Every structure is written in C-alpha cells, then in structure tokens.
Amino acid sequence: MSAISELSSLTKRKGPVTAEEKKANGRDNKAAYIFLLPWLVGLVAITIGPMLMSLYLSFTDYNLLQPPEWTGLDNFIRMFSDARLHNSLGVTFTYVLVGVPLQLAVALLIALVLDKGLRGLPFYRSVFYLPSLLGGSVAVAILWKQIFGTTGLVNQALAMFGIQGPGWISDPSTALSSIILLHVWTFGAPMIIFLAGLRQIPVMYYEAARVDGAGTLQQFWRITLPMLSPIIFFNLVLQIIGSFQSFTQAFIVSGGNGGPSDSTMFFTLYLYQKGFGQFDMGYASAMAWFLLVIIGVFTAINFIAAKYWVFYDD
Amino acid sequence: MMTKLQTLPAPDKESAGAGTPTNHRKPRKARESRGTLAFSRAARSKALMKHAILILAGGLMIYPLLWMVVSSLRPNDLIFREPGLWLNSLEMSNYTDGWSALTHPFGHYMLNSAIVVIGSILGNLISCSMAAYAFARLQFTGKKLFFGIMLLTIMLPFHVVIVPQYILFSQIGWVNTFWPLLVPKLLATDAFFIFLMVQFIRGIPKDLDEAARIDGAGHPRIFLRVILPLMVPALATTTIFTFIWTWNDFFGALIYLTDPDMFTVPVALRAFVDSQSATSWGSLFAMSIVSLLPVFLVFLFGQRFLIKGIATTGIK
Numbered sequence: 001m002s003a004i005s006e007l008s009s010l011t012k013r014k015g016p017v018t019a020e021e022k023k024a025n026g027r028d029n030k031a032a033y034i035f036l037l038p039w040l041v042g043l044v045a046i047t048i049g050p051m052l053m054s055l056y057l058s059f060t061d062y063n064l065l066q067p068p069e070w071t072g073l074d075n076f077i078r079m080f081s082d083a084r085l086h087n088s089l090g091v092t093f094t095y096v097l098v099g100v101p102l103q104l105a106v107a108l109l110i111a112l113v114l115d116k117g118l119r120g121l122p123f124y125r126s127v128f129y130l131p132s133l134l135g136g137s138v139a140v141a142i143l144w145k146q147i148f149g150t151t152g153l154v155n156q157a158l159a160m161f162g163i164q165g166p167g168w169i170s171d172p173s174t175a176l177s178s179i180i181l182l183h184v185w186t187f188g189a190p191m192i193i194f195l196a197g198l199r200q201i202p203v204m205y206y207e208a209a210r211v212d213g214a215g216t217l218q219q220f221w222r223i224t225l226p227m228l229s230p231i232i233f234f235n236l237v238l239q240i241i242g243s244f245q246s247f248t249q250a251f252i253v254s255g256g257n258g259g260p261s262d263s264t265m266f267f268t269l270y271l272y273q274k275g276f277g278q279f280d281m282g283y284a285s286a287m288a289w290f291l292l293v294i295i296g297v298f299t300a301i302n303f304i305a306a307k308y309w310v311f312y313d314d
Numbered sequence: 315m316m317t318k319l320q321t322l323p324a325p326d327k328e329s330a331g332a333g334t335p336t337n338h339r340k341p342r343k344a345r346e347s348r349g350t351l352a353f354s355r356a357a358r359s360k361a362l363m364k365h366a367i368l369i370l371a372g373g374l375m376i377y378p379l380l381w382m383v384v385s386s387l388r389p390n391d392l393i394f395r396e397p398g399l400w401l402n403s404l405e406m407s408n409y410t411d412g413w414s415a416l417t418h419p420f421g422h423y424m425l426n427s428a429i430v431v432i433g434s435i436l437g438n439l440i441s442c443s444m445a446a447y448a449f450a451r452l453q454f455t456g457k458k459l460f461f462g463i464m465l466l467t468i469m470l471p472f473h474v475v476i477v478p479q480y481i482l483f484s485q486i487g488w489v490n491t492f493w494p495l496l497v498p499k500l501l502a503t504d505a506f507f508i509f510l511m512v513q514f515i516r517g518i519p520k521d522l523d524e525a526a527r528i529d530g531a532g533h534p535r536i537f538l539r540v541i542l543p544l545m546v547p548a549l550a551t552t553t554i555f556t557f558i559w560t561w562n563d564f565f566g567a568l569i570y571l572t573d574p575d576m577f578t579v580p581v582a583l584r585a586f587v588d589s590q591s592a593t594s595w596g597s598l599f600a601m602s603i604v605s606l607l608p609v610f611l612v613f614l615f616g617q618r619f620l621i622k623g624i625a626t627t628g629i630k
Contacts, residue, residue, distance in 0.1 A: 003628070031452060039505075039508065043464075046479065046501055050477075134606055139583060143599070147381075234628060235628070275476075276569050292470075
C-alpha cells in the first residue's frame, strides 16, 4: 500500500470507538510517545517550526545580519514583476511537463517488454535501474555536461555520420533538453514500480480476452492500462513532486548559474541563488511557499483528474 | 484509492529468494512451453527480438557510464576524440593526479562522506524504527492525526523548510559541522522510512508480541527482542537507501559545508570542476568514478532490498 492511498484511507471512519478500545488507547499513550519522541521533536523543530518561520520570513526583508524587517506582501508583489523568476517557472514547468510523461512512458514501455516471462529479467532490470541510483549524483551530472559538450560523446558519435552537432549545453535552445534527457535516463525506479503492478494483474483477464479474440493491442488498452492506472497515477504524483524539486543536475550542468542565458535556471536554482547566494532570505522564503503552492495545485489537479481516468477494481 | 497498490505483496510475505518477479512468472512460462512446435518457434523468435531490443536499449543506457570509465584511463588529449570504448594504453596517472588535485587528498573527502553516511544510517535506523513501532503496534491518542502528518511530510518539498533550517543551524553555530546533516536523520525526518517500516511491522504476526507480553515483556523489550530482529529486511532497505542518498546528497552539503576541510565527496567534486582547467578531464572522470564506486558496490550487493523497497513503497 502506498503512502498516498494510506493518506486518503485515513479520512474514512471505521465505525464507533468501543469502551474497550478507549481503555486500550489510554494504556499505551506513555510508551507510544516515548517511541515517537525523536520523530515528534523533529516534527516540531525541523519541520513545522521552520515552516512557520519561513511563512513569517516570507513577509519580511531579512539578510541574516540585521533582524527581519516586516514588509507585508512586498516579496510576493516582487515576484509578479521578477522576469527571471517567470523564466525559471517556465523552465521548471517545461522540465516537469515534458520530462515526467516522457520518463514514465519509457518506464512503462520497458516494463511491458520485461514483464512477459523473459529470461534474464534480473539482469535487464539491473541494467535499466542503475542509472536511477547514479543519476542524482554530481559525478553523473559532470559526465552529462561532457557528453553534451561541443566536443562531447554525442557530437563525436554524430561526427562519424558526418553531422556537425550543436554545443548542446552551451546553446540556450538545447541546454534544457539535455537535462530532460538525463531525467528520462533515470526511468528505472518507476519501471520497477510498474513491473510490480503488472505482476498484480490476474492472468485470467488476459486468458478471457484471448478467448474472446482480443489482440495484443486491444489487451493493452482494455486490460493492462486500466488495471495499471492506479500505479500510473501513483508514479505521476510522485515524479511531479520530485521533479519540481530537481536541483543538482541543473546546478552542475549550468555551472551553478542556470546558464546559458538562464535556459536551465530551475526554480530551485533561482531560490538557492536568492537565499544562499545573495542571502535574500525573505524573498527565498516567499519563493519556497510559492513552490509549495504550485506543487499543491499540481497534486490537487492530479487527484481531481484521477477520478476520470484511474480505474479501481472494486 | 490506490487499491492495486494495496495488493502489492508485503516484503515479509515472500521468502528470502522469492522476491523477483521471475518466480511468479513460472506458471505462465510452463504453459507457453506446452504449445505446439510452430507456436513455440514463433514465441522463440519473438523472444529473441525482445532480447535484441533490450540489449540495444540497455547498452545505450549504460554506454555513457562505460565511456566515462574508459575515458578515465585515457590520456587527456584523446578523451574528446574517442567515442569508442577501446583502450590502447592504461593511463593510471589520471587517478593519481586527481587524487591529490585538491587541498586534501581525495580520501579525506571520502572519509568525511563516510562519517556523514554512517551517522545518517544510524540515525535513520534508530529514530524511524522507534516511530514505526509506535504507529504499527501501539494505540494512542492522536494516532490518526500524527500518522496523517507523517505521511504528508513525505510529500513536503524540503525547500519550504531549508531557509529557516539554515538560519537555525547557523545561529547555533553548526555551519561547517556535520550536525545539520546528521541531526535531522536522528529526528526521523526521512519519514518514508517510517512508512516502509510500519508496512513491514504490520506484516509480522501480532501473536508474537502478544505472547511476549503475556510472558511479562514491556514495549521496549518487545520492540528490541521481537520486532527488530524480524524486521531486518526493512532495516537493510533503509540502510541501503540512506547510504546512497546521503552519499549523493549535494544540496545539504553545498549550503552547510563551505570549509574545504569539511567537504563531502559531491562538493569536493564540484570544487574540482571549478578549480581545473579544461585539460584535466581525465582526472575529473577518474575521481567521478571513485565517487560512484561506493554507490555501485552497494547497488551490487543490496539489489534485492533496493528492488523490494521500490516495488512496495515507491521510494526512488
């Protein structure tokens, strides 16, 4: 069961609380809170406290040296006219809206090929999964920067066919695409979730469909896709939330400045520059809350849209 | 909601070796082989085609990594002229040069990373397993609410808390120490591990702790003697993922560790990029390989747990 499904099942009532249960509730309280102590301290000191603090700071001007100065909605109004911020939103949206569907499509495709009782599955699964583990590292981002450099691996390969490739990373029109490609390259983790999901589809559905004369494609559209839709949904929510927060790849590939000409200036990279480059902590906090709202809206849209395309068996 | 995921097997329901999907596919395979000769021939050529596609795709996936390994063993002037993987000579100097290119030998940064990684693993194992025991086995007031909050924190973007966290840790004087990287782990902020362990504990028969309770064991003893030994697979998954994520963590190290003495491997590598001219790509690749090696080894030995961890909880 996923965290997302648990969360929504919490709102369902399980029936009245009996007197016995109430007694049991009282009995374990002390032990429970002792076991929860590290987490509770962390929740207050590392999560909720800082959240409230950043909400406050987002209404202030604060540079770490002087005490925060209340400026009301100034930071948010500033965001309206900040062209670099608008650009960074565009870059991030492009990354999420192109990268995530592309990555999930590849993950699903490979999972489908791997699913049908093929020999050597553990080997293939490892090969496809490895990039997922390494993809977030600085080392791979450095490698990527070289592969898509003017004299990099990609252009060397193209040169063998007599094609003069562009300077992918140094050209504003292609720089973001190479980072998106890096994201697609790490499709292994969603692929494994898809594989686990495919395993759960009862074989008898396919058998029945075959008896009725359904072809491979028809079986995919009528059985696999609907039965897998909760998992596609789960991957989608997870990947979108994660992709909005991408940082390392853009930072390394662009040399830390979102270049060329801000074409890889992700929202998080801009936030980093404001907060930890220029110590404009108030503005950075406002940006962080804006990011939270954006992610919240995207997740909400996902959940609303899910009613129309996610299929539940029961 | 997410009903299909709810039917995913809990990790404990599978015996140690039976975790791979291949085992579940056996019935179907057997059925296919019972077909006619013509059918099996068609199936075989279809399978062959699939293998060809997969090998091609897999090769393409892994090629950049192999190229980096080979490039790290090439003289600098050849790296950007050789798209292939053949080597005429072994240029070990890339490794020796790279190792000592920064203020400290690269081993110093690996040691820093190792300290942070080991501390993070211990922190996550202790704090998350304790919280998971409470959520999975104990009844207490506010359980539902706390559990819901815990699940929500899994999805919370860390940027919302990073600015005040930084201010907090800098005011305590913890910038350029490992504490800002370790303390959150000790306080169970990696909530998906709590969730993973809750899932796992729910799969352990309750009879076991009830028997222990009848024998007079309290919760600490049940937790330490009954539950913990049984949840080794979940602890292993947590250990492995914490290792890989902490080893790769760039953002945290970037903002908290500004003194080169304290650099972990990712920030050291980045400093390497900044400090070197474009002529020492061989050394840069060599140190990149060195930095990826621990992750690769963990991947090699911990694959089973990695795959299960992802398949059951969706962590990356």
